Amino acid sequence: MLFDLENVHKHYGDFHALKGITLKVPEGSIGLLGPNGAGKSTLIKSLLGLLSFSSGSASVLGYRLPDEALKVRQAIGYMPENDCYLPYMTAVEYVSYGGELAGMPRSESFRRAHEVLYYVGLGEARYRQLEGFSTGMKQRVKLAQALVQGPRLVFLDEPTNGLDPKGREEMLDLINDVKARGVNIVLSSHVLPDVEHVCDSVIMLNQGGLIHYGPIDELKKGGKEVVEIETKDQNDAFEKVLRQKGFSITKDGLRLKITVPENSKRDDILRLAVENDIQVRHFMPAELTLESAFLGLLGEHS
Amino acid sequence: MAIHEQNYVRYDGPLRQTGAWWTIARTSLRTYLSFLRTKLVLLGLWVIGPLVAGVLILVEYGARGQIAQFTEVTAPSGDYVTYFLQMQAFALAVLFMANGCGVISEDLRYRTFQLFFSKPLSRLDYALGKYLSLLLLGSLITVLPATLLATLRCAFFMQSEFFASVAKQMAIGVGMSALITFVMAAIVIGLSSLTSRTGYVVLSWIGVLMVPLILSGIVGIATDGAEWANLWSLTGSFMVASKSLLSEEVFDGPIWVAWAVLFGTMALGLFGLAQRIRTLEGVA
Numbered sequence: 001m002l003f004d005l006e007n008v009h010k011h012y013g014d015f016h017a018l019k020g021i022t023l024k025v026p027e028g029s030i031g032l033l034g035p036n037g038a039g040k041s042t043l044i045k046s047l048l049g050l051l052s053f054s055s056g057s058a059s060v061l062g063y064r065l066p067d068e069a070l071k072v073r074q075a076i077g078y079m080p081e082n083d084c085y086l087p088y089m090t091a092v093e094y095v096s097y098g099g100e101l102a103g104m105p106r107s108e109s110f111r112r113a114h115e116v117l118y119y120v121g122l123g124e125a126r127y128r129q130l131e132g133f134s135t136g137m138k139q140r141v142k143l144a145q146a147l148v149q150g151p152r153l154v155f156l157d158e159p160t161n162g163l164d165p166k167g168r169e170e171m172l173d174l175i176n177d178v179k180a181r182g183v184n185i186v187l188s189s190h191v192l193p194d195v196e197h198v199c200d201s202v203i204m205l206n207q208g209g210l211i212h213y214g215p216i217d218e219l220k221k222g223g224k225e226v227v228e229i230e231t232k233d234q235n236d237a238f239e240k241v242l243r244q245k246g247f248s249i250t251k252d253g254l255r256l257k258i259t260v261p262e263n264s265k266r267d268d269i270l271r272l273a274v275e276n277d278i279q280v281r282h283f284m285p286a287e288l289t290l291e292s293a294f295l296g297l298l299g300e301h302s
Numbered sequence: 303m304a305i306h307e308q309n310y311v312r313y314d315g316p317l318r319q320t321g322a323w324w325t326i327a328r329t330s331l332r333t334y335l336s337f338l339r340t341k342l343v344l345l346g347l348w349v350i351g352p353l354v355a356g357v358l359i360l361v362e363y364g365a366r367g368q369i370a371q372f373t374e375v376t377a378p379s380g381d382y383v384t385y386f387l388q389m390q391a392f393a394l395a396v397l398f399m400a401n402g403c404g405v406i407s408e409d410l411r412y413r414t415f416q417l418f419f420s421k422p423l424s425r426l427d428y429a430l431g432k433y434l435s436l437l438l439l440g441s442l443i444t445v446l447p448a449t450l451l452a453t454l455r456c457a458f459f460m461q462s463e464f465f466a467s468v469a470k471q472m473a474i475g476v477g478m479s480a481l482i483t484f485v486m487a488a489i490v491i492g493l494s495s496l497t498s499r500t501g502y503v504v505l506s507w508i509g510v511l512m513v514p515l516i517l518s519g520i521v522g523i524a525t526d527g528a529e530w531a532n533l534w535s536l537t538g539s540f541m542v543a544s545k546s547l548l549s550e551e552v553f554d555g556p557i558w559v560a561w562a563v564l565f566g567t568m569a570l571g572l573f574g575l576a577q578r579i580r581t582l583e584g585v586a
Contacts (some may be wrong), residue, residue: 017404050419050420054551070319070422070423070424070520071422071423071523073420073422074317074319074421074422076420077420078416078420080413080416080417080420082413082416083412083413084412084413084414084415084416084417085412085414085417086333086412086414087412088333088336088337089333097325097329097417098417098421099313099323100322100329101325101326101417101418101421101422101423102317102421102422103317103318103319103322103422104313104315104317104318105316105318106325108313108315112313115310116310118310119310122533145417146420147312148313148314149313149317150312177313181310181312182312183312276414
């Protein structure tokens with residue numbers, strides 16, 4: 001079990017950052033999604049044992065929080081979103097330092113730093129100072145320091161941030177390889193295709209509450225039909241009509257992606273268009289992407 | 303083609319549960335020593351400073367025609383140790399200006415707290431490691447030379463009747479060397495905890511030393527050189543405290559103030575560090 005959260009709350013003064021989350025997450029690769037301010041960072045920090053929950057009980061990898069926070073951090077690697085290194089350190093010094101801080105013997109940490117830097121594709125640059133690294137190299141060296149002590153679980157916070165398409169593809173390939181080596185992944189990202197590429201299931205948060213947890217495939221199917229539609233300059237008006245009837249809608253350029261509720265049929269959309277004198281220009285079944293499913297869920301919960 | 307090394311094997315060896323503070327101290331010290339400016343300052347303070355001081359002393363005694371007294375076997379005065387300690391305080395101040403002021407501020411600036419606290423170490427480990435790194439750096443020009451000198455001086459007087467008093471003086475000297483290192487390292491770490499700009503820390507460190515020193519000078523002039531005017535500055539208080547242990551001269555003011563200044567400033571510095579560490583909740 002990766003996490004076992006039982007009705008956890010987190011308050012910052014009057015602000016309620018996490019609202020009674022109960023969650024049992026088995027081992028695997030998990031995406032952590034949510035708009036800004038949803039509580040993702042608070043959840044990650046809490047799971048790392050850096051913040052204590054205001055109430056509720058939690059365990060990570062079988063270790064109770066907050067009593068066994070240090071054991072949790074020993075078993076976890078964390079790749080933060082922003083830069084966190086001393087620019088005058090070389091890559092191998094930085095990664096080796098991370099390993100030693102995690103409790104590795106000094107000589108072993110130094111040896112593993114070389115290996116893990118080769119693994120992430122920085123073998124040739126390992127003696128260069130970090131201040132001269134490109135964005136892609138910095139992301140990889142952060143991943144290297146998260147992996148050096150051989151964690152059972154890694155938290156990746158926006159690992160593809162600032163990367164060009166090739167760099168992004170390489171990073172995702174690397175993360176998938178880490179996953180294939182038996183390391184559990186928690187990926188927090190705003191780039192939903194990245195989450196879709198790496199993760200098997202997702203945790204969705206909104207305004208501190210849990211709005212969904214489950215496999216991505218299930219979410220995309222959701223047992224619901226999705227239709228892509230375009231009207232003659234009346235998308236907004238039609239959206240309003242459909243929402244009143246309980247349809248959930250996401251905008252996709254000039255088109256609307258409509259999730260048909262269980263108590264309705266696809267034909268109901270056309271019937272409503274006719275009743276409201278709305279001219280339909282495009283109407284076809286669509287596949288729900290993670291993005292549209294996410295936006296649909298957000299819409300339902302806001 | 304994948305960028306990664308395909309034969310990589312995940313580490314599955316033992317992980318230590320304690321001792322992260324020592325890793326921080328050792329790595330920080332190694333980082334300081336890797337800078338050219340640190341090497342130059344250490345070289346200057348170890349070689350050039352004592353050399354210049356030695357030449358000046360010889361010139362002055364030569365001019366007074368008193369060089370012969372160096373060869374006389376007389377009871378060694380504790381004043382030499384006091385002067386040596388004053389030089390050490392000055393050297394330590396210079397060393398910390400060149401390096402050490404970024405001990406916490408650079409972690410704030412470069413957000414390396416995220417690295418530290420995502421690893422299994424406590425805030426106490428972090429604080430202890432950082433403080434120890436400054437103590438080790440400072441000791442290179444305080445405790446280490448003091449110990450060396452103490453050993454040489456004791457060896458020199460080993461077979462004389464003054465050995466016991468010399469040994470006592472040197473023990474006090476090494477102790478006071480350690481004390482000034484503890485005090486100055488605490489002040490530097492406290493100042494460094496206040497801001498993410500290392501330049502400001504260096505300026506405030508100079509200010510902490512110089513402003514009271516100037517004030518002490520003014521008070522000294524106004525009181526016709528009263529000894530208690532020294533109590534207005536850190537280095538003056540250190541001198542007074544050293545003299546109280548090493549010299550038989552009677553001080554014309556309250557000795558406890560000198561000790562209070564030393565321990566008070568050390569406590570303030572450590573309080574600054576503690577405050578910074580305390581407010582680090584959820585830095586990552």
